[in-house]
Amino acid sequence: MAGLALAVAAGAAAGQASARWLSAAALLLLAALALGWPRRTAAPPPPEPLAPAPPPDALARLQIQLEHLPAASWVLSGAGRLQPLSQRARRLLAPGAVQDAAALQALLIERARAGQAGQLQLDTERGSERWSLALQPLQLAGEAQVLLVLLPLESALESERLLAWQQLVQVLTHEIMNSLTPIASLSQGALELLDDPAAGDELRLALDTIAQRAAGLQRFVADYRRLSQLPPPQLEPVDLGALLARLQAAVAPSWAARGGAAHFDLAHPGLRLQADPAQLEQALLNLIRNAEIATQDTPQPQLWIEARLSRGGRLRLTVRDNGPGVPPGLEQQIFLPFFSATPGGHGIGLTLTRQLVHGMGGRLRHARPLEGGAAFVLSF
Template structure:
């Protein structure tokens, strides 16, 4: 505030001014009437008018002036005769002229003061900090917003150097700014200032040069807008953008920015006829292909450029269709997730690089909220080529380990295999010798000879089948998916371990359910699973007193699954070992590889089944193996 918009005083001071103005006018009247003074005593009425003007009320000025005029005329009439018009009348006219001129000047001053006060009140209503300084920088006006923002009251600010009070910092030299102000009459810029409490402010400053009636610069009106929060927000936004750009460019994960707004429009105009969107899209692949072209790429980070074999992001700034193969199904799922308003979608697919390579990738698509989210869809892509290669290597290693396990199992069962092969060979020798005896008779018995030859052929075929089975067992070939009768697989597996079980005095009870439907799988691998389970059961009971019994059962679980159980009468499995029993390289046997059960579970799961175990310490263990029926021969 300045003196312009301050009230002159309280109501009591105004009343006092009015009283003293009236008293002075009356005193001048009495002096003019009662004393013989010849001078223009009435001129002293001017003082009364000036006192009335101090009330800052226009009516008071007019009343005082009118009263003084009346008193002047009355004093003249009382002191002089109207017939004598000479110097007294001239003095009266001079007094009246003085009163009139003073009144006019006071009224003009009052009007100017009122106008300035109104302007000051308007400046106080502004939300900007406004102050006026003279050419030397001294503050002459200080509005309310400046008081509230900077913390100094008008009494504290007025008369102070503005730059020193506010500790203003300029982006350019102060002399250059002042020269520009004098040259153009205006200056705008951003400055740093300090409040009374020491807080830093960033303000947008606008200066206007004020001139007097001769055009000489007399002051500067400074209007300041506090943009501290706006600058901080902009700075935070810039930092966030820079941080995002660094992450975008430096990330080893491929990132794609896409605009799906056109795709949103296409989905909104889609007429599905009440059908489920996924079913509709599956029946309309043309729309899906069209939608792929609507997903427009706006930016691609260097990691994805390298992944796709591109030299820059310009090659992508069209649409995502180039990156997806012709038979890609992942985009349909992403389209459904986008239409359903899901925040993100994950999947696996293959990118087609610019040189034709197919790159297996995992991807996550984020869908920001509407309305602007459709223009900022982010796709994060991870190259899993090495992982795929590692999986292939793992599968190959598992095949190698399975082969090694079969060979190791064959070594343990060599005595049983020799026994199996020796049986048909011995039968062949016996039948051959009998045939020779029948031929050496004086009268050869050709009928018996024919019978013995038939026995030789049958036993030879049996020996050939045994050898073929062993060779297949040893052969490192890809798994065969054949229709298998599980009863035959069980019979062949039990035959392989029969001698091993007999050597350990283990009784094997086989209880297959009759009429089991076939399963589809690899005969040798399933044989290996059963052989491993039977050998493990036999070894678990090794050295245990009493009867040693293994029970193998096969039957149906439901209309889609059959189950095989291998139960032993051994000590069971310790609870601490149950969680790790199927882990690779975990074994409880001296000299064991720890791969048998791990390979068994992998083999069963590769056939679409499951392998689990239950055990009660001291009551033996039971392995449960489930396999799905072959679909083309499933039971009704």
């Protein structure tokens, strides 16, 4: 009997260790997903038999790893008890972090029970901050649990915002100085030529150059106004078949005249999208114009426009060409206002297109096809 009791006690201890191991392992996986590690999109494999409980030293190492996760992590038990699992979680609830620790715990419990992951706005001693909450429900030893991971977003967003302002100021300064410097120099020269009766031609040339630079600066300001004063989209159902037919009628003849072709493919007949018809058509025309410029030196320029449903039921519109593609290293800069990899380009086409797509609830990204060229993907 004593041996049986010892065996039962040992089995219970092993079961508890296994439960702690599984909970910790699941938390590490959740934290990895929240930190941006690659997600698996394929169907999950069939469950495998549970491995035996890890040795005590492995549990100790795992506990240390959990303590030092760069995220605030908790486990919510079936009884509603929220237990911190990392130093970041304990520091967040300690004095000097969030202003109301009890309110944060209540909010986390509410979100976990409702399954509502996503962004949170927390009032901290440093001010209002944005955090991202990830959740993972579990069933361990017959008890329902929820793992929670909270990641700070404010520092990353602030850095991106500051970088965007720096890039915008750099572009504005460059464009304005390119026009103002020759205007100032030529104006001074024109004043000196006024006292020379024989300098009529030089004076006329100086004034003409000043007028051209002033006109260029005026166009720049008008382009900037276009980017900053886009009208709000008027959303309605858009028949993509009819939209692609209009685009094909408008642009296919010019591609054929250049010795190439424009291909339009509606993978699923009857596709409709809730969008602003005029703004969606303008966005696609901007990308087609971009493809025309990219393929101007290509012997047989080709354009492909495709509309299809991707996994998850999301709509994808792809505009692809067989030009030289975006130079390596410029994939992100091409979306900056007034940045152009093409000599003489204004650099507002892709920026304007991304704003139009974003205003309709979509995303625009650049892709590098295996076949070469460039592709721009609109996802809704």
